[in-house]
Amino acid sequence: xxxxxxxxxxxIAQRARAASFELATTPTATRNAALAKLAELLPASAEAIxxxxxxxxxxxxxxxxxTAQIDRLTLTPARLxxxxxxxxxxxxxxxxLGEELEQTTRPNGLNLRKVRVPIGVIGIxxxxxxxxxxxxAILTLKxxxxxxxxxxxxxxxxxxALAAIIQQALAASGVPADAxxxxxxxxxxxxxxxxxxxxxxxxxxxxxxxxxxRFVAENSRIPVIKHYNGVCFVYVxxxxxxxxxxxxxxxxxxxxxxxxxxAEQLLLHAAIADEALPRLAxxxxxxxxxxxxxxAASQAILAKAGLPAxxxxxxxxxxxxxxxxxxxxxxxxxxxxxxxxxxxSSGHSEAIITADETAARRFxxxxxxxxxxxxxxxxxxxxxxxxxxxxxxxxxxxxxxxxPVGLKExxxxxxxxxxxxxxxx
Numbered sequence: 001x002x003x004x005x006x007x008x009x010x011x012i013a014q015r016a017r018a019a020s021f022e023l024a025t026t027p028t029a030t031r032n033a034a035l036a037k038l039a040e041l042l043p044a045s046a047e048a049i050x051x052x053x054x055x056x057x058x059x060x061x062x063x064x065x066x067t068a069q070i071d072r073l074t075l076t077p078a079r080l081x082x083x084x085x086x087x088x089x090x091x092x093x094x095x096x097l098g099e100e101l102e103q104t105t106r107p108n109g110l111n112l113r114k115v116r117v118p119i120g121v122i123g124i125x126x127x128x129x130x131x132x133x134x135x136x137a138i139l140t141l142k143x144x145x146x147x148x149x150x151x152x153x154x155x156x157x158x159x160x161a162l163a164a165i166i167q168q169a170l171a172a173s174g175v176p177a178d179a180x181x182x183x184x185x186x187x188x189x190x191x192x193x194x195x196x197x198x199x200x201x202x203x204x205x206x207x208x209x210x211x212x213x214r215f216v217a218e219n220s221r222i223p224v225i226k227h228y229n230g231v232c233f234v235y236v237x238x239x240x241x242x243x244x245x246x247x248x249x250x251x252x253x254x255x256x257x258x259x260x261x262x263a264e265q266l267l268l269h270a271a272i273a274d275e276a277l278p279r280l281a282x283x284x285x286x287x288x289x290x291x292x293x294x295x296a297a298s299q300a301i302l303a304k305a306g307l308p309a310x311x312x313x314x315x316x317x318x319x320x321x322x323x324x325x326x327x328x329x330x331x332x333x334x335x336x337x338x339x340x341x342x343x344x345s346s347g348h349s350e351a352i353i354t355a356d357e358t359a360a361r362r363f364x365x366x367x368x369x370x371x372x373x374x375x376x377x378x379x380x381x382x383x384x385x386x387x388x389x390x391x392x393x394x395x396x397x398x399x400x401x402x403x404p405v406g407l408k409e410x411x412x413x414x415x416x417x418x419x420x421x422x423x424x425x
Contacts, residue, residue: 005185009193012148012181013200016121019178020146024118028095030174031141035091038138038169042084045165046077052161053130060154065128068258073128073155083134086390090138093389096407097144111418116411118144120202123194124392125216127208128154133162136205137180139392143410146179148201150194152208153186160184195220205405207393210320225405227370227396229320230260231346232378235337235363237354238269242276244375245353246283252351252377254288258322260394261349261381265317266328267337273298273330278305288324297330318344334359338366345369347396349378370396370403 023031042049053075060070102114122145124136133149140147151159163182170177183190194201198221205225206216217224234252236245252263268277281302284290293312294302302309309328316327331337341350351373352363360374371381381403383391388406395401401409 002189005187005189006193008185009183009190010197010200012178012183013121013123013194013197015178016146016148016181017200019176020118020120022176023141023144023146023179024097026144026175028097031095031144032091034141034169034173034175035087035138037172038134038166039084039087039091041165041169042080042087042134043077045161046080049080049158049161049165050075050077052157055157056130056155060128063154065154069128069154073130073158075130075158079131083131087134087138089384089389090142090407093142093407095142096411101413108422109420110422113416113418114413115416116408117414119410119412121146121148121200122410123148123150123201123204123222125150125191125194125204125206125208125212127152127212129207130155130158130162132207133159133182134166135390136392137166139390139407139410141175141179143407145410146176147181148194149180149182150191151182156186191216192219195222198222205393223400225393225395225397225401225409227260227346227348227394229346230262230348230394231265231318231320231344232261232263232349232351233265233267233341233345234263234351234353234378235267235331235341236269236272236276236280237334237337237352237356237359238271239356239359240269240272240276240353241355241375242272242279245276246280248351248353248375248377249280250283250287252379253284253290253326254324255377255379257288257324259379260320261378262322263351263378264319264321264325264327265341265344266326267331267340268298268328269334269337270297270330270332274301277301277328277330278307281305281307281309284326290324290326293325293327295329298328301330320346334362338363342366342368348394349373349381351376351378370394 096116099116105111126132166180201222204222206213210228213226292309293316294309299309312327347369349371350367350369383404383406386404391404391406393405
């Protein structure tokens with residue numbers, strides 16, 4: 001690794017830290033003005049952005065990226081309009097900074113207030129999703145944090161074009177130019193430098209495949225907000241409404257299979273499996289020709305109904321397929337379902353379908369995941385769907401942030417203590 005590269009990355013982080021002090025006291029109106037300008041510039045700069053995107057798309061096709069990867073990489077005028085609308089939505093959200101979380105007066109007269117403040121400098125490491133450049137910039141800016149962005153090589157030209165637009169918006173509104181910076185290199189060594197800058201960067205958020213997230217978590221000196229994968233379960237309880245189960249499971253599996261909150265695992269209570277499973281299987285096959293990977297009990301039920309089923313391997317029961325594949329098991333009780341989920345899921349999103357409130361409350365209490373649903377699709381574990389306006393990722397960690405990471409999760413807090421001369425005895 002060259003000394004110049006190490007100096008480049010360190011300098012970016014140092015400038016971000018300096019900008020973070022200024023951002024912490026930048027008025028809401030000024031930060032919102034930067035967002036308004038960015039929303040204006042995105043469609044207005046479509047020609048330059050799309051030209052840069054075409055370079056990345058040409059490289060992606062030459063390098064054999066999959067159709068799904070190329071789709072995530074592609075920008076269009078309509079997608080730029082969607083990005084601009086997302087910026088406007090974040091602009092319209094309440095400013096989280098300064099919100100009073102607690103207030104008390106001690107017996108000695110000291111007044112204590114706990115208020116929301118920025119984390120400081122946040123590093124975001126992501127792969128071939130140029131929309132993340134905008135999403136991360138606007139969320140960190142709105143929450144008063146400086147951002148250091150490190151995008152993937154697949155979207156390098158697009159990210160550089162978007163970063164230039166962000167810089168224009170910052171300059172037009174008087175926000176420090178170093179509030180949002182993109183590391184301008186595809187050299188992997190730059191990431192290794194970034195991961196060690198724990199005196200300058202306060203949190204890292206990796207977005208991408210499991211291998212990227214594990215690399216960041218295992219090599220970083222900086223706290224990481226992460227989720228490795230989304231092995232999400234839907235459990236149909238003995239008191240589950242089968243028509244409702246059909247709607248929910250088809251949505252959770254088929255609406256968008258390549259995302260982390262899509263269902264990958266289906267559990268059915270033995271008391272209703274004979275009736276429910278063939279109906280659910282027909283619906284999944286009709287929707288997207290979903291392949292079912294089954295345990296012996298569910299395979300026997302489907303065979304009796306004349307429906308296709310593949311024998312599952314043990315690995316299938318803990319796999320994030322990100323495809324039209326669903327692992328299926330029959331369980332003997334609610335408690336067996338809970339034990340199975342807590343053992344095999346990734347702690348992301350799990351759902352129970354039941355008319356039994358006692359069973360649902362038990363499921364709520366016992367399942368150890370970032371979001372637990374009763375009679376609703378796992379696809380709702382999303383910042384926008386939760387009313388947060390947007391998110392920077394979904395965390396399966398337990399400290400600081402869990403579930404969708406929105407504006408408030410990008411904040412810390414501090415204590416403001418007011419006295420009238422008190423001293424400690």
